[in-house]
Amino acid sequence: MRRKITLKHIARELDVSISTVSKALKNSEEISRDTKEKIQAFAKLYNYKPNNIAISLKNKRTKNIGVIVPDIVHHFFTTVFRGIEKYANAKGYNVIVCVSDESFDKEVINMEMLANGSIDGFIMALSAETQFKNDFNHIREVMEQGIPLVLFDRVADEISCDKVVINDKEAAYRAVKKLIDNGRKKIALITTESYLNVSEKRARGYFLALEENGLAVDENLVLRLPYQFEEEQESEAFFASRDIDAVLCVNEIFAVRCMKHAQKKGLHIPEDISFIGFTDGILSRFANPRLTSVAQHGDKMGEVAAQMLIDKIESEMTDEEAETYRTVIIEATLVERESTVN
Amino acid sequence: MRRKITLKHIARELDVSISTVSKALKNSEEISRDTKEKIQAFAKLYNYKPNNIAISLKNKRTKNIGVIVPDIVHHFFTTVFRGIEKYANAKGYNVIVCVSDESFDKEVINMEMLANGSIDGFIMALSAETQFKNDFNHIREVMEQGIPLVLFDRVADEISCDKVVINDKEAAYRAVKKLIDNGRKKIALITTESYLNVSEKRARGYFLALEENGLAVDENLVLRLPYQFEEEQESEAFFASRDIDAVLCVNEIFAVRCMKHAQKKGLHIPEDISFIGFTDGILSRFANPRLTSVAQHGDKMGEVAAQMLIDKIESEMTDEEAETYRTVIIEATLVERESTVN
DNA sequence: TAGGTACACGAAAACGGTTTCGTGTTAATA
DNA sequence: TATTAACACGAAACCGTTTTCGTGTACCTA
Numbered sequence: 001m002r003r004k005i006t007l008k009h010i011a012r013e014l015d016v017s018i019s020t021v022s023k024a025l026k027n028s029e030e031i032s033r034d035t036k037e038k039i040q041a042f043a044k045l046y047n048y049k050p051n052n053i054a055i056s057l058k059n060k061r062t063k064n065i066g067v068i069v070p071d072i073v074h075h076f077f078t079t080v081f082r083g084i085e086k087y088a089n090a091k092g093y094n095v096i097v098c099v100s101d102e103s104f105d106k107e108v109i110n111m112e113m114l115a116n117g118s119i120d121g122f123i124m125a126l127s128a129e130t131q132f133k134n135d136f137n138h139i140r141e142v143m144e145q146g147i148p149l150v151l152f153d154r155v156a157d158e159i160s161c162d163k164v165v166i167n168d169k170e171a172a173y174r175a176v177k178k179l180i181d182n183g184r185k186k187i188a189l190i191t192t193e194s195y196l197n198v199s200e201k202r203a204r205g206y207f208l209a210l211e212e213n214g215l216a217v218d219e220n221l222v223l224r225l226p227y228q229f230e231e232e233q234e235s236e237a238f239f240a241s242r243d244i245d246a247v248l249c250v251n252e253i254f255a256v257r258c259m260k261h262a263q264k265k266g267l268h269i270p271e272d273i274s275f276i277g278f279t280d281g282i283l284s285r286f287a288n289p290r291l292t293s294v295a296q297h298g299d300k301m302g303e304v305a306a307q308m309l310i311d312k313i314e315s316e317m318t319d320e321e322a323e324t325y326r327t328v329i330i331e332a333t334l335v336e337r338e339s340t341v342n
Numbered sequence: 343m344r345r346k347i348t349l350k351h352i353a354r355e356l357d358v359s360i361s362t363v364s365k366a367l368k369n370s371e372e373i374s375r376d377t378k379e380k381i382q383a384f385a386k387l388y389n390y391k392p393n394n395i396a397i398s399l400k401n402k403r404t405k406n407i408g409v410i411v412p413d414i415v416h417h418f419f420t421t422v423f424r425g426i427e428k429y430a431n432a433k434g435y436n437v438i439v440c441v442s443d444e445s446f447d448k449e450v451i452n453m454e455m456l457a458n459g460s461i462d463g464f465i466m467a468l469s470a471e472t473q474f475k476n477d478f479n480h481i482r483e484v485m486e487q488g489i490p491l492v493l494f495d496r497v498a499d500e501i502s503c504d505k506v507v508i509n510d511k512e513a514a515y516r517a518v519k520k521l522i523d524n525g526r527k528k529i530a531l532i533t534t535e536s537y538l539n540v541s542e543k544r545a546r547g548y549f550l551a552l553e554e555n556g557l558a559v560d561e562n563l564v565l566r567l568p569y570q571f572e573e574e575q576e577s578e579a580f581f582a583s584r585d586i587d588a589v590l591c592v593n594e595i596f597a598v599r600c601m602k603h604a605q606k607k608g609l610h611i612p613e614d615i616s617f618i619g620f621t622d623g624i625l626s627r628f629a630n631p632r633l634t635s636v637a638q639h640g641d642k643m644g645e646v647a648a649q650m651l652i653d654k655i656e657s658e659m660t661d662e663e664a665e666t667y668r669t670v671i672i673e674a675t676l677v678e679r680e681s682t683v684n
Numbered sequence: 685t686a687g688g689t690a691c692a693c694g695a696a697a698a699c700g701g702t703t704t705c706g707t708g709t710t711a712a713t714a
Numbered sequence: 715t716a717t718t719a720a721c722a723c724g725a726a727a728c729c730g731t732t733t734t735c736g737t738g739t740a741c742c743t744a
Contacts (some may be wrong), residue, residue, distance in 0.1 A: 002486050004458075006730060017694045022732065032692060051459040053404065054730035057395045057699050064438070064460075072424055075624075078415045085414070085441050089452075094460065096406070096436050099427050110431075116346075117393040117700090118406075118436065144344050256628045263630070282417075286598045288605070288630050348700060359724045364702065374722060396700035399729050459730090 005046045064094050066119035068110050070102045070127045075281035076298050083302020091310050104129040108138040121148040121309045148312040150305045163327040164305045168198050171294045171332035172205025175248055175276045180213045182341055184246035188221040191250045199250045206248055236261045245273050252277040252284045255291055275339040289338035301330050347388045406436050408461035410452050412444045412469045417623035418640050425644020433652050446471040450480040463490040463651045490654040492647045505669040506647045510540050513636045513674035514547025517618045522555045524683055526588035530563040533592045541592045548590055578603045587615050594619040594626045597633055617681040631680035643672050
């Protein structure tokens with residue numbers, strides 16, 4: 001086992017000082033041609049690579065960014081992650097991922113774990129529980145230490161920091177408008193329980209579209225399901241007992257499940273009933289019929305978030321400058337497929 | 343902005359030495375009750391947390407593990423990742439994820455980036471290109487430095503290290519056997535191009551099952567598609583022109599696409615034609631009809647891989663002991679749903 | 685020949701911890 | 715009272731870098 005070689009080893013072997021080796025490897029003008037060549041050749045021969053940890057300690061820069069997401073199996077979050085990873089990697093940063101699992105405690109623990117020197121900044125989406133509790137002290141802690149933070153998707157007004165979100169409300173509005181323009185009148189909304197910020201925004205877009213286009217809001221056409229619902233009776237009963245000609249779902253899982261209920265009832269999609277979902281993921285693309293869906297452009301969000309974070313990390317700003325925050329809105333787009341008429 | 347406090351600050355403030363502070367915070371017997379209480383109270387008041395980087399440098403232990411996967415958006419890899427993250431986190435480790443994007447070069451770069459002190463060990467699945475090129479020098483490099491490595495799913499016989507795989511061949515065998523037992527005679531195989539190790543294993547299971555059960559192997563019933571195929575003509579034509587009563591697909595995307603082709607042709611699933619896929623992911627669960635699928639238990643694989651890695655990291659072994667490697671086989675199980683008759 | 689100036693390099697501090705070993709003070713023992 | 719042991723703490727080395735500052739040598743100039 002060939003152990004890692006250090007500056008000290010090279011220095012001893014070549015009978016020079018550590019400083020000389022360090023400078024020689026950085027091609028410093030201070031060192032003579034001969035010495036540099038000798039040292040560089042030796043370093044190459046023994047495959048010298050500087051120790052990242054030592055450099056981090058010295059520079060107080062880890063070149064790591066911490067990403068905390070509620071759930072990594074969720075397609076949307078993975079696409080965001082991919083965007084982050086891609087940009088960060090290109091900039092020489094590594095990404096440490098922690099999963100909060102929608103739990104407040106885990107979120108806190110993970111943040112504290114990473115905040116003690118392991119990372120240069122955070123990118124995160126709040127856990128459902130955190131949004132529900134409305135407790136953001138752990139976030140403030142971290143920010144007070146001067147660690148940059150970018151929130152994405154699951155954000156909170158109470159936290160002032162850089163943010164990347166999509167225009168959920170407008171996207172929902174436009175989706176419903178589309179349905180209305182297609183002549184639909186009895187448009188249902190399938191959403192989650194209300195503490196999830198994004199669902200709430202989408203719901204508001206839905207209501208607004210109805211109102212502005214002369215359709216009465218009918219609470220009877222709104223179904224609120226638990227976030228991770230497994231049993232289907234509730235949604236099936238909903239469809240069985242109502243006369244509906246279009247549906248907006250706040251995610252694609254709800255959408256494909258509900259399409260099934262509609263089909264079971266004998267309805268044809270999109271002739272009798274149209275469906276639009278959110279999160280243009282793998283389910284939307286492969287559903288039968290293919291699902292028209294609001295694309296949230298997770299890759300883009302991740303990329304923008306990473307860019308904002310790294311900009312802040314690498315810029316030397318005064319405290320005041322650092323405390324001016326931006327919110328970037330990523331435009332959601334409607335990807336039309338077979339579940340709506342064109 | 344309240345900057346992070348260090349041992350030095352505490353020492354200065356309380357007029358003791360740094361060593362005393364360090365010991366007091368570790369509750370060392372060496373320090374008097376009074377002093378310890380004073381120091382601990384002060385540390386708590388100012389929310390002292392030791393700097394991870396400094397500890398890493400001192401201990402030559404980062405408590406980070408590096409995970410390199412070909413693609414994080416792929417459902418199977420995310421479940422493996424979740425298993426890794428969960429176990430690692432419980433053991434106090436953080437996970438640095440890099441995506442090789444199926445590229446050999448990225449895989450090499452990522453490994454080298456992490457191997458210089460950033461992590462204590464690797465968990466990885468080989469990129470398609472790496473398997474194709476059969477070049478594993480970067481892996482050997484890392485292993486020679488004494489960095490523990492666990493390969494999962496995409497492994498290679500040429501590399502001797504700890505491994506976690508599923509019994510792909512047997513799983514495919516059993517799936518096909520199941521179809522045969524259900525009276526199916528004309529069983530097709532939809533697979534990828536052959537350099538992907540796992541697809542090959544599954545194909546072998548398919549062939550073996552046919553042979554051992556008296557069914558002739560018909561190469562005409564085997565379709566090899568590019569790994570990320572987008573256009574569907576080829577697969578659609580395949581179904582249109584053949585008489586098939588069952589299909590084994592090496593992943594769930596192929597399966598749902600092919601189910602569509604069959605339905606388009608007017609066939610009923612599972613009455614006229616059965617389908618079994620691999621990767622029991624979100625598509626299998628929500629397909630219409632729900633897809634019978636071979637579950638690879640990614641969570642379990644990840645957990646086992648993390649456990650093997652951390653065991654090796656934390657055990658103090660002689661070089662010879664460290665060089666005895668294990669291969670753990672995770673049993674794939676067939677999850678029966680609507681696409682096969684029961 | 686004395687003084688100045690590049691030049692090439694080394695010593696040492698610093699980053700923030702851990703840990704070994706030494707030492708001054710006090711109390712217990714012979 | 716002299717010796718010793720326990721106690722409580724500090725000095726310093728160390729992990730592997732970077733970087734500032736100092737210095738010896740050689741050469742050039744007046």
